[in-house]
Amino acid sequence: MIAYTIYLPQTRELLKNWATELNVYVPTMVEDGFYEFRPWNGQVEIAWDYDLCYTTLKRFFLPPREEIISFDMKKYAASPVIEAPKQLLFGVHPYDIKAINQLDQLMEMDNPDVNYQARRDNTLIFGLEPVHVAETAFWSSMGAASVDFGYDLYWTRISPGAFFVQVGSARGEEMLKVGGPVEKSSVAQKEAARRAHLKVLAEAQKHSLKYDWQKTPELVNKFFNNQVFWRERSQTCLSCGSCVLVCPTCYCFDVKEEADDLLQKGSRYRQWDGCMLKGFAEIAGGHNFRETAWERYRHRYMRKGKYIYDKLGELGCIGCGRCVKACTARIANPRAVYNEIWEAIKNEV
Amino acid sequence: MPAKPKVAFFDFAGCEGDQLQVANLEERLLDLVSHIDIVRFREIKTEKRDNYDIAFVEGSITRPEDEPRIREIRENAKILVAIGACATIGGINCLKNFINESEYKATVYGDFSRWYSTYAARPVSAVVKVDMDIHGCPIDKNEFARAVKELLLGKIYSPPKYPVCVECKMAGNICRFEQGRLCLGIVTRAGCGACCVNEGSVCWGCRGIAPDANMDAAGQVMDEHGFTWLEAQDHLRLYFGCNINKL
Numbered sequence: 001m002i003a004y005t006i007y008l009p010q011t012r013e014l015l016k017n018w019a020t021e022l023n024v025y026v027p028t029m030v031e032d033g034f035y036e037f038r039p040w041n042g043q044v045e046i047a048w049d050y051d052l053c054y055t056t057l058k059r060f061f062l063p064p065r066e067e068i069i070s071f072d073m074k075k076y077a078a079s080p081v082i083e084a085p086k087q088l089l090f091g092v093h094p095y096d097i098k099a100i101n102q103l104d105q106l107m108e109m110d111n112p113d114v115n116y117q118a119r120r121d122n123t124l125i126f127g128l129e130p131v132h133v134a135e136t137a138f139w140s141s142m143g144a145a146s147v148d149f150g151y152d153l154y155w156t157r158i159s160p161g162a163f164f165v166q167v168g169s170a171r172g173e174e175m176l177k178v179g180g181p182v183e184k185s186s187v188a189q190k191e192a193a194r195r196a197h198l199k200v201l202a203e204a205q206k207h208s209l210k211y212d213w214q215k216t217p218e219l220v221n222k223f224f225n226n227q228v229f230w231r232e233r234s235q236t237c238l239s240c241g242s243c244v245l246v247c248p249t250c251y252c253f254d255v256k257e258e259a260d261d262l263l264q265k266g267s268r269y270r271q272w273d274g275c276m277l278k279g280f281a282e283i284a285g286g287h288n289f290r291e292t293a294w295e296r297y298r299h300r301y302m303r304k305g306k307y308i309y310d311k312l313g314e315l316g317c318i319g320c321g322r323c324v325k326a327c328t329a330r331i332a333n334p335r336a337v338y339n340e341i342w343e344a345i346k347n348e349v
Numbered sequence: 350m351p352a353k354p355k356v357a358f359f360d361f362a363g364c365e366g367d368q369l370q371v372a373n374l375e376e377r378l379l380d381l382v383s384h385i386d387i388v389r390f391r392e393i394k395t396e397k398r399d400n401y402d403i404a405f406v407e408g409s410i411t412r413p414e415d416e417p418r419i420r421e422i423r424e425n426a427k428i429l430v431a432i433g434a435c436a437t438i439g440g441i442n443c444l445k446n447f448i449n450e451s452e453y454k455a456t457v458y459g460d461f462s463r464w465y466s467t468y469a470a471r472p473v474s475a476v477v478k479v480d481m482d483i484h485g486c487p488i489d490k491n492e493f494a495r496a497v498k499e500l501l502l503g504k505i506y507s508p509p510k511y512p513v514c515v516e517c518k519m520a521g522n523i524c525r526f527e528q529g530r531l532c533l534g535i536v537t538r539a540g541c542g543a544c545c546v547n548e549g550s551v552c553w554g555c556r557g558i559a560p561d562a563n564m565d566a567a568g569q570v571m572d573e574h575g576f577t578w579l580e581a582q583d584h585l586r587l588y589f590g591c592n593i594n595k596l
Contacts, residue, residue, distance in 0.1 A: 240515065
């Protein structure tokens with residue numbers, strides 16, 4: 001493992017250098033207690049100790065609305081539109097990196113998503129070890145407390161003025177040395193980083209699943225036909241889609257078209273969609289595969305707990321807790337629901 | 350429909366703000382009129398003709414004499430489009446439906462109230478068949494342009510059925526409930542791009558109740574977030590008045 005030590009004053013110079021080459025986004029406090037990734041411009045104060053960035057980072061690879069084809073109705077011609085600005089996300093927490101890694105795999109399977117991949121290829125990710133844990137988060141029990149890949153650099157704050165920076169790719173290392181040589185980390189600094197990780201891990205473990213996450217697919221599958229369970233919990237579902245739209249691993253979209261005002265040219269675009277919305281599974285003739293809120297509610301837990309696992313061997317939930325916050329009805333908490341299922345099955349015997 | 354359909358605008362009880370939004374399309378309107386023929390639109394031209402294919406109707410039905418007029422428009426038009434909250438859902442005119450008749454008449458017309466015939470406000474669809482709705486208070490000019498283009502391409506524009514929360518999430522807004530504010534986005538039909546929330550306000554519900562809104566759940570959510578029944582009612586009646594049986 002190659003690692004360097006970077007001191008806080010150095011970061012400003014590095015950021016300045018990086019910002020000349022690509023769009024740099026950093027976590028910052030946008031409102032009391034709410035953090036977002038915003039473009040770095042020298043004035044933005046970086047929230048090194050943020051607990052959770054409010055909006056999912058998938059928007060950097062899968063924007064809420066994205067043009068994918070432009071067409072000409074007079075000439076009957078069409079051409080693909082692929083936009084992929086060069087960007088750097090600086091300060092991504094490991095659970096969010098895990099979510100991006102998962103999206104990378106899903107977008108490559110079956111029909112590779114070229115728009116996603118182009119954006120992803122032009123994106124550098126610098127991870128950051130969290131120091132605070134959002135009260136709704138439970139990532140430590142979803143196997144998302146640390147990641148082995150998916151970052152170009154991984155930063156851990158080891159003292160108020162220093163970072164232990166682990167190299168994840170040649171490009172990352174290059175970026176670190178863009179302003180001249182940097183100091184190699186000592187064994188003691190490495191140990192400090194390890195301790196920093198253990199410290200936040202202990203904090204994160206206060207909110208966790210009551211069982212090993214690997215049992216989730218089997219457990220949730222056993223409950224598939226337990227209509228009473230799903231109906232009861234979904235009674236106050238607003239079918240607003242907030243839980244899936246804020247989810248960093250949800251990637252569903254709808255495809256639409258719009259003509260220009262002269263009705264000569266047009267564009268086909270995709271925009272976020274979600275299985276919790278009633279129209280999502282509606283097809284020609286008005287038939288709907290998941291007509292009722294409880295069926296959609298169940299589907300989401302199946303998707304996160306089993307269907308993604310069947311494809312990739314990991315859960316579709318990384319435990320960031322965004323959905324827990326986003327659901328105004330307070331019924332979207334995967335940790336609570338999976339724990340309940342586990343408990344119910346455990347007590348059956 | 351003819352190659353260049355004739356389009357007319359009409360208004361009932363309303364502020365004509367929706368037609369103003371259409372006028373606000375400015376140069377875009379010039380592109381659109383290469384495909385349509387505007388025969389009646391008093392905000393932009395004095396000349397008017399009564400031969401039209403598409404009628405855009407703004408405002409709510411609030412008087413007995415509105416009924417024969419809207420029926421005639423319906424008969425003349427091949428396609429009737431309701432534009433703006435007053436026409437699509439009754440809008441804020443319906444606030445008067447919660448006050449008794451003598452009281453609202455006296456408040457508005459004073460000593461002359463006997464001279465005016467007025468009754469409970471209703472959306473256009475309460476009297477005649479409406480082919481298409483363009484929601485909002487006021488309407489979004491881009492959505493209007495889009496709806497017109499879809500008509501010209503032989504389609505009926507259908508606004509989203511999901512609630513505003515979807516567009517708020519796309520815009521990356523912080524949920525108003527998390528800020529301790531009452532917001533109707535959880536039950537209001539989307540399509541506005543969450544414009545009010547984007548500008549720092551809350552959703553007021555001007556696009557009407559989303560077709561599958563869970564009003565019982567919304568009540569519980571407001572309750573659990575600490576809002577009183579009265580606060581919620583004030584907020585809900587502003588635009589949802591005509592759907593009060595759902596409240």
